[in-house]
Amino acid sequence: MSDPKATIYEADPHTQAKHRILRAYLERWLPILDRQAQVVKRAKHRLLYVDGFAGAGEYEDRVPGSPLIPIETAVGHSHQFTCPIEIRLIEKRRDRVDHLRKLIKEKKASLVGTATLVIPDPIEGDCEEEVRKLVSACTQNGQPLGPAFFFLDQFGYSSFSMDLVNTILRNEICEVFSYLNWNLLHPFMSDQTKHPGITKAFGGDEWRQVLGLSGQEKENRFRQVYLDALRTRGGARYAYPFAMRDSNNRVIYWLFFCTNNIRGLEEMKRAMWSVDRSGGFEFSDKFVSDRSSMFEYGDVDLARDLVGELAGQTLAVKDIGEYALMNTPAYKYLEALGVMEREGQVRAVAPPTGRRAGAFKDFPNMLVEVRRLAKETQGALFGA
Numbered sequence: 001m002s003d004p005k006a007t008i009y010e011a012d013p014h015t016q017a018k019h020r021i022l023r024a025y026l027e028r029w030l031p032i033l034d035r036q037a038q039v040v041k042r043a044k045h046r047l048l049y050v051d052g053f054a055g056a057g058e059y060e061d062r063v064p065g066s067p068l069i070p071i072e073t074a075v076g077h078s079h080q081f082t083c084p085i086e087i088r089l090i091e092k093r094r095d096r097v098d099h100l101r102k103l104i105k106e107k108k109a110s111l112v113g114t115a116t117l118v119i120p121d122p123i124e125g126d127c128e129e130e131v132r133k134l135v136s137a138c139t140q141n142g143q144p145l146g147p148a149f150f151f152l153d154q155f156g157y158s159s160f161s162m163d164l165v166n167t168i169l170r171n172e173i174c175e176v177f178s179y180l181n182w183n184l185l186h187p188f189m190s191d192q193t194k195h196p197g198i199t200k201a202f203g204g205d206e207w208r209q210v211l212g213l214s215g216q217e218k219e220n221r222f223r224q225v226y227l228d229a230l231r232t233r234g235g236a237r238y239a240y241p242f243a244m245r246d247s248n249n250r251v252i253y254w255l256f257f258c259t260n261n262i263r264g265l266e267e268m269k270r271a272m273w274s275v276d277r278s279g280g281f282e283f284s285d286k287f288v289s290d291r292s293s294m295f296e297y298g299d300v301d302l303a304r305d306l307v308g309e310l311a312g313q314t315l316a317v318k319d320i321g322e323y324a325l326m327n328t329p330a331y332k333y334l335e336a337l338g339v340m341e342r343e344g345q346v347r348a349v350a351p352p353t354g355r356r357a358g359a360f361k362d363f364p365n366m367l368v369e370v371r372r373l374a375k376e377t378q379g380a381l382f383g384a
Ligand SMILES: C[S@@+](CC[C@H](N)C(=O)[O-])C[C@H]1O[C@@H](n2cnc3c(N)ncnc32)[C@H](O)[C@@H]1O
Pocket: 003, 051, 052, 053, 054, 055, 056, 057, 058, 064, 065, 066, 067, 090, 091, 092, 093, 096, 125, 126, 127, 128, 153, 154, 155, 159
């Protein structure tokens, strides 16, 4: 959507879906990092949530906006946080900052005694400039930026640069969850005045290769080129796209999750799977758009895809897991390995003594051979 004139407006179902994912992720991310912090015990430790495009903090009918989500998640959580959670909010429009300020003040008043939340006054400013200031301030103070989660929920597609993503991700335990609106972008791609903005978003102009394409091919190529840029220029070891589609299965926008931690990717995929799909929208990811919904993708589908892609290779269990998380809709894979072992599609190479068939969880480094059964090969040969 483009920016509405009003300070506060109605939250459409897609926005609410985005919020449910954010909430589901933070519910898992915050306690995991808090527990890690207890082990590491670094001085000045804190968990940081940065909302670079914070909005007014709420929508019509007091529907909470993204700035309230980490607050509500932390306050309502069954986990007892030991590490402070710092929430930094940035918003460009003065009317929205004013509203957000009031809202945060009210929230803070109701949070007296909740020592773990640190919420500085929201900043009126540009996301890119303010995030850069925040990163440099940490560097100057000798404080690590991470663990930190940056929600870059722009309108449109060109309000932050690929270099900003890199500035964040080159710090340890930092993640970016960002938004890119395909609906607003693709109808105007031939308009040259838009090109500098797209180039800024990519950090280069390789996106121009899609200009001569159309339809699904254009969309797929564009998404792939952006993903490649997130990995090569943005510094994301793992970058994963989720598409929000309308009821005609057309992509409205993508959410891109970038992390350098495979566990983070696993939790974000779990969060995606946990959202309900009411409201006439559908999530899918890049690998299921031609088949069905990602929510219909089960252990048997994953087993089939793993055999299809990895047959003939011998890999550690954890590497198969990484492959599944990066390249398929699945967020869990141990069950699929169990199915495959039962079917003879994987064979444990030199399994530890006493290991039961189907047990993979405790053996991440165990090597397994992925095999295509003779029957499947024959089926493929005869086109069955
Ligand atoms: C999609 S809305 C954010 C919604 C909010 N994240 C939520 O989920 O409740 C985008 C917000 O970014 C603000 N904005 C636009 N350009 C910006 C910029 N360069 N820096 C910071 N904020 C900006 C807009 O005024 C708008 O409030």
